[in-house]
Amino acid sequence: xxxxxxxxxxxxxxxxxxxxxxxxxxxxxxxxxxxxxxxxxxxxxxxxxxxxxxxxxxxxxxxxxxxxxxxxxxxxxxxxxxxxxxxxxxxxxxxxxxxxxxxxxxxxxxxxxxxxxxxxxxxxxxxxxxxxxxxxxxxxxxxxxxxxxxxxxxxxxxxxxxxxxxxxxxxxxxxxxxxxxxxxxxxxxxxxxxxxxxxxxxxxxxxxxxxxxxxxxxxxxxxxxxxxxxxxxxxxxxxxxxxxxxxxxxxxxxxxxxxxxxxxxxxxxxxxxxxxxxxxxxxxxxxxxxxxxxxxxxxxxxxxxxxxxxxxxxxxxx
DNA sequence: AAGGGGTACAACCGCCGTCTG
DNA sequence: ACAGACGGCGGTTGTACCCCT
Numbered sequence: 001x002x003x004x005x006x007x008x009x010x011x012x013x014x015x016x017x018x019x020x021x022x023x024x025x026x027x028x029x030x031x032x033x034x035x036x037x038x039x040x041x042x043x044x045x046x047x048x049x050x051x052x053x054x055x056x057x058x059x060x061x062x063x064x065x066x067x068x069x070x071x072x073x074x075x076x077x078x079x080x081x082x083x084x085x086x087x088x089x090x091x092x093x094x095x096x097x098x099x100x101x102x103x104x105x106x107x108x109x110x111x112x113x114x115x116x117x118x119x120x121x122x123x124x125x126x127x128x129x130x131x132x133x134x135x136x137x138x139x140x141x142x143x144x145x146x147x148x149x150x151x152x153x154x155x156x157x158x159x160x161x162x163x164x165x166x167x168x169x170x171x172x173x174x175x176x177x178x179x180x181x182x183x184x185x186x187x188x189x190x191x192x193x194x195x196x197x198x199x200x201x202x203x204x205x206x207x208x209x210x211x212x213x214x215x216x217x218x219x220x221x222x223x224x225x226x227x228x229x230x231x232x233x234x235x236x237x238x239x240x241x242x243x244x245x246x247x248x249x250x251x252x253x254x255x256x257x258x259x260x261x262x263x264x265x266x267x268x269x270x271x272x273x274x275x276x277x278x279x280x281x282x283x284x285x286x287x288x289x290x291x292x293x294x295x296x297x298x299x300x301x302x303x304x305x306x307x308x309x310x311x312x313x314x315x316x317x318x
Numbered sequence: 319a320a321g322g323g324g325t326a327c328a329a330c331c332g333c334c335g336t337c338t339g
Numbered sequence: 340a341c342a343g344a345c346g347g348c349g350g351t352t353g354t355a356c357c358c359c360t
Contacts, residue, residue, distance in 0.1 A: 038345065052330085087349065102328080
């Protein structure tokens with residue numbers, strides 16, 4: 001036998017909430033706090049399902065909600081995150097303080113979709129409607145085989161709180177394969193002279209389940225750091241750091257070939273040298289980035305988790 | 319002023335993973 | 340271990356509002 005039902009469905013109100021119901025809900029949560037939605041309706045004297053109370057509170061009554069029109073900056077963030085995450089409204093909402101998933105979903109369907117279409121962009125694929133490829137297409141060298149690969153990085157919650165789990169999905173259209181990822185949480189501690197930042201990131205192992213002939217398989221491990229603390233920048237322009245190690249089925253060691261991944265939201269470049277010998281100077285010389293940055297400290301070093309033997313990549317937000 | 323079509327958005331529905339008895 | 344409720348999520352719907360004719 002399971003638990004007893006949360007409410008008598010036949011004795012609950014439906015439809016728009018009245019002012020009195022709102023006040024009852026607000027007063028109850030102010031006194032007793034959020035949670036325990038199951039017992040809330042009865043305790044608060046509401047003839048509503050607990051689920052309905054939760055939705056009403058989260059989407060409309062919470063005091064920290066930002067009402068009003070979306071700004072251009074918020075529009076841009078939503079578009080970029082949608083390109084990266086798809087219809088993961090709750091994750092997108094997590095990046096926009098004061099906005100709810102429902103609000104963003106509605107805004108997307110009523111405004112942004114049309115905006116993108118008017119610009120000639122498919123709102124689902126974020127590609128040009130006439131079929132031309134967008135900036136998401138980059139050259140991607142894998143061992144001796146040169147292929148063109150569209151890579152989409154899906155990091156679902158690299159934003160605070162620090163213990164959020166990060167999921168990563170990589171799709172390679174050129175390889176005609178959807179990679180399967182096995183997440184495992186790793187913890188990294190990053191220190192510099194003044195601060196100590198402890199963060200939980202996710203390390204992913206990429207498995208190519210079925211490889212087309214003549215296509216190399218890729219084994220890729222990735223870990224994503226939290227956005228950097230450059231708070232003066234809009235959130236979508238803050239640096240995040242992703243560390244990746246790769247090897248291919250046709251090479252047992254990670255050679256020094258140049259690789260470049262990019263997509264609309266995350267721009268990724270890697271040094272043309274092995275990480276074990278990487279230095280700030282040769283990266284600056286390439287104009288790739290101003291420093292070989294690990295975590296938040298901006299110094300040249302290798303990732304603790306890779307034991308100094310893996311290639312490190314730096315990813316940053318455009 | 320009336321009504322028809324389009325738009326915006328609050329609320330519901332149904333699914334799925336997790337939790338609890 | 341298992342049945343069934345909970346919590347959370349994305350998709351869909353209902354309706355109030357707006358604008359145009």
